[in-house]
Amino acid sequence: MYRYDTYDQTLVEERVAQFRDQMTRFLEGRLGEEEFRPLRLQNGLYIQRHAPMLRIAVPYGMLSSHQLRTIADITRRYDRAYGHLSTRQNVQINWPKIEDVPDILAELAAVQMHAIQTSGNCVRNTTTDQFAGIAQDEVEDPRAWCELIRQWSTLHPEFAYLPRKFKIAVTGATHDRAAVQVHDIGIRLWHTEDGDVRACMMVGGGLGRTPTVGTVIREDLPWQHILTYIEAIVRVYNQFGRRDNKFKARIKILVKALGIDEFRRRVDEEWAYLENGSQTITQEAIDHARSFFPDPERHPVDQAGIDAFEQLRRDNKAFGRFVTNNVTGHKVPGYCAVTLSLKHKTHAPGDITADKMDVVADLADRYGFGELRITHEQNMVLSDVPVDELESLWKALDAHDMASPTIGTLTDIICCPGGDFCSLANAKSIPIAQAIQAKFDDLDFVYDLGPLDLNISGCMNACGHHHVGNIGILGVDKKGEEYYQVSLGGSSLDDASIGKILGPSFFREDVPSVIEKVLQVYVRERHEDERFVETYRRLGIKPFKEYVYA
Incomplete structure (x- = not known):
């Protein structure tokens, strides 16, 4: 895995020192809350419902055993002895004292970790396939390309204050496990017949209030131009993205407003200034990045x-x-x-x-x-x-009670922290997930259902990716009471789609039985070996809606 060079280490240590000074000035009253807010966000520090939350960057989801032990030690001494894994492959700690955060960041820096750009209106942590470099269906190992994007995006002076947060995902496999179609920029690496690397560039995907599947903007971009083309896209977004309304500030809104053809024209116009510039990737640069991801010395298994x-x-x-x-x-x-x-x-x-x-x-x-x-x-x-x-x-x-054989099943639930922690949430997510797990504790039934994604979010920001769950659950607020809206038919895979709302929302206590009725329709109507989302697409939402609301 990637190891810091002297530039990385110096940058991270200087960033810690800078933030320590900013924190001192804030605690002494020399920086106001509004002045301090963008500074703490660019260092991954949120103020949540009950306490601060620090989001630790895990670039493209890879970390070492030594780094994980350091995080464990940090949670024991500065938090409540646990961490939370996010859907962007990061680690969050939910209860640090705000004055301790510079010390936490210093300890992270000592093991080549940081929290830079895990929040704020900037380019966030680049994500990829969790099986990158080892997958049987992999065409191109995406990790080196992710590392180049990380280096390009970290503290990029032009993109420190974008209209809104910006997310990039990369896959190099024939089957998408990185949800590239629902990112601001999604990149699918592929090979020509002669083995040359090309990139299919997608733009304008994303969830939140306006969930959208991304559109291909360039099908066959030569590998040398991946960074310059990304920069051209982000420049166009930075210049023309809306800043008057944060709910309409994501790049997907701009792409929709302009149309993909006009957006592509503006990107190509900007790219003309960058195409063969200093950010053009050389063979030496990509070979150097690849050298940080060597295959381990595996012993042969006879x-x-x-x-x-x-x-x-x-x-x-x-x-x-x-x-x-x-x-x-x-x-x-x-x-x-x-x-x-x-x-x-x-x-x-x-x-x-x-x-x-x-x-x-x-x-x-x-x-x-x-x-x-x-x-x-x-x-x-x-x-x-x-x-x-x-x-x-x-x-x-x-x-150690960690052998639950349920990956990819109904009870492998994606769930945001929700109203138990997040100040933005309309409703709690965790109790819903636990109630569903308790309801469907028969493994034989769960296995009979086959692969099924159930995702839960506590608000429209969609940190739980409910829009792309085969079954999605969204917490909503109705006059101060928590209700839950159910959607069906979403997918984050190659057949990416946005789920459709089933109908009026439900009380918390009713959600498990609603899910049970949805599954009863599926079991009754499915064809042999048909996944839930395939049955839904064949039947449409009507039979599910009729049975649930009967």
Whole structure:
């Protein structure tokens, strides 16, 4: 994984010193709240409903076991001994004292981490496929390209105060696991017949109040121009994006207002000044970035070990379930990637205690070369597990109550912190997720449903990605009371789509039974091997609506 060079380390340390001075001036009353607000936001510091919240950047979702142990230690000494994984592959701590944040940032800097640009109207953390570099269907490893985007975007002086926040996602696989179509800029890397890298550039996707699937603006951009073309897009947005209304300030509004053809014309006009400029990527630059992501020295797994694993999978039903749902194929025969579910009934989806962070760090050292991935579904991945050691890993996870075999199922719920923490939320999200998990605790039924995404947001900002859930739940406020709106048919995959609202909203207590009725229609009407979203698209919303509101 990427390691800081002297430039990175100096930048991050100087940023900590700068923010420490800003914090001191704020606490002494020499900086007002309005002056301090953009400064703290650019360093990932929010003021939430009950306490500050610090969002720690995890570039493209990759971190080391040593970094995870540091976060665990920080949460014990400065917080309440747990962290929360966000849908942008970052880590959040929810209870730090505001005066402690500079010290936290200094400790993060010591292990090559920071919180720069995890908030504010700037280019946020670039995200990618959690299986980048190891996926069997990968055409191009996106990590080096993500790193170049990180370097370009960090503290870019022209884009520090954009009309609104700006999000970029990159995938290099044939199957999109990075939700690139619902980002401000989505990039799909592909190869020509002679093996040259090209980029399909999408623009204007996003969720929030106006959920939109992005539009292709350039299908076959040569790799050398990826950064300059991104810069041209962001320049056009920075110049013409609305600043008079924050609800209409995202790039998707500008793209829709201008139309994709006019937006493309303006981007190309701007790109003419940048196309062969200093940000043009050279072979030397991309080779240097790739050098930070070498393959680990994996020991070969012989055929006998692979055969024994397959036999155990057939013989042991519990182990077989875990493999089917939580284990993903690897580009190297004899290896796999293992996703650890952080969707436990007793705590919020995506939360992980400091003690379990230490456990996961130890497992990463033992089974995965000390490397970890955070997924945008709020889980964690061990990326390089030999299949002949998978049973041992499974038993270790089970001993720590971390072997839930439910990845990709109904109960693998994406959920924002909601009204329990966020000052923007209209309603609580966590109790809804826990009630649904309690309602559907029969694993046989959950498995029979097949792959199913259920996403929950506490407000229209859509941090829980409810718009692209096969089933989406949105908390709404009705005269001071919490209600919940249900949508159906969303997807963040290759067939990306925005869910359609089922009808009037529901009381909190009714939500699990509403979901049950939706699933009853699906089970009754589905064709063999048909996913929920496929059944919905075939039938439309009418039969679901009639049954739920009957």
